[in-house]
Amino acid sequence: MIEVHELTKRYGDTIAVNALSFTVRPGRVTGFLGPNGAGKTTTLRMLLGLVSPTGGSATIEGRPFCDRPRGLRHVGVLLDAGDVHVGRSGWDHLAALARGNGIPRHRVAEVLAEVGLTEAARRRVSGYSLGMRQRLGIAAALLGDPPVLLFDEPLNGLDPEGVLWMRGLFRRLAGEGRTVFVSSHQMGEMEDTAEHLVVIGRGELIAAESVARFAARATRPDVTVRTPDAAGLATVLTDEGAAVLADGEGLLTVTGLPAARIGELACAHRISLHELASGGRSLEKAFMELTADRVDYLTGASQSPTEKHEEHGQRLAEGAR
Known part of the structure; x- marks a missing residue:
């Protein structure tokens, strides 16, 4: 279990993370969501002892991660x-990690097989995609067979087969009673994979609840309309x-009017409809x-102050490792 207080x-x-409190429980996949600059990466790095908090506490299985000398046997990251x-x-990369964490050497071959890299195991990482x-x-992350796993944007670079495999892996690990905490910006995947969410913005907690409950917060469901006079109906x-x-x-996607009202307006203006369907509420919309x-970070804008400070702090932490 992960506890942040x-x-x-x-x-x-600049406050990157502000009095943030939440709990990530075992046996389910918990998604960690937030806009750019929300403080997600800073939070994860504080959990792992890579960034020192200004205040509060973050523990994994009841202890700070840095108190565990063989960390990969307790937390996969x-x-x-x-x-x-x-x-x-x-192979050499994983073997070095195994030696440093007291993990049996046979685990190297096992996890390489599990992620589909057996054939590429002896190739240099410089040649990897x-x-x-x-x-x-x-x-x-899987090497030490840990009870807690943290993933930050794990789907980056994976093809559709890889994404499907990863989704199944998350569910299997949670089904084995492990704590699985996944930070991602891919709403569709979180909606399909996670059972619970922790959502933050500007370093503060917005929600910590089930995916279904969070998605139900969307106040303006979309309506899909197909018509031969899309321009006229849009006006x-x-x-x-x-x-x-x-x-x-x-095809039009309409927000702000219910399907019944759209149908009435189309009829009043003698516009034919070939399709009219309410899309309901979604995780992304909520x-x-x-x-x-x-x-803090919008398309076309410069990097936010929070992100700049996060990056600076991360570089300082990495330089001290």
């Missing part, structure tokens, strides 16, 4: 798949106060609504 991190006048000596082979490096990082609906997104093939006022 009043966890706080300041970089000068994937923070950055690129954080590996590229001159080593995948992004997806292969991601799989190697996952193998390292009518926009005049009525709806937000309309067109895909250029007669996330966008509930974090809208806590986004």
Whole structure:
């Protein structure tokens, strides 16, 4: 189990994480969500002792992670798949980790097989693709057969088969009674994989609840409309106060009006409809609504102050390792 209590991190006048408290329980996949600059990576690094908190506490299985000399036997971690000596082979990388953590050597072959890298095990990591490096990082996390696993953006670089495999792996690990904590920006995958969520924004807790309950917070469900007069209907609906997104093939996604009202307006303006369906509420829509006022980093904007301080703190921590 992971327990975070009043966890706080300041970089000068900037608060990256602010009195954050939550619990991640075993036996289920918990997703960790937040906009860019929300403090997710800083939180994970404080959990692992790579960044010192300004206040509060973060424990794994009742103890700070840095108190465990053979950490990989207790916590499996994937923070950055690129954080590996590229001159080593995948086998040598894992063998070194095994020796340093008192893990039997046979586990190297086992985890390489589990992530599908047996054939590439003796090749240098410099020749690995992004997806292969991601799989190697996952193998390292699994190496000590730990009860707790932390993954930061584990799906980056994986092809569709790899994403499907990863989804099954998360569920299997949780089904074995392990604590599985996954930070990701891929809402669709979290909706399909996670059972519980911890959502933060600007370093503060927004929600800690089931995926279904969080998704139900969306207040404005989408409606899908298909019509031969998409431009005409879009004008009518926009005049009525709806937000309309067109895909250029007669398909409109409408927010702000219920399906019944859209049908009435189309009938009143003698516009034919070929499809009218309510899309319901989704995790992505709830996330966008509930974090809208806590986004530090927007498309086209420069890096947020929080992210800059997070990066600076991470570099300091990495330099001290």
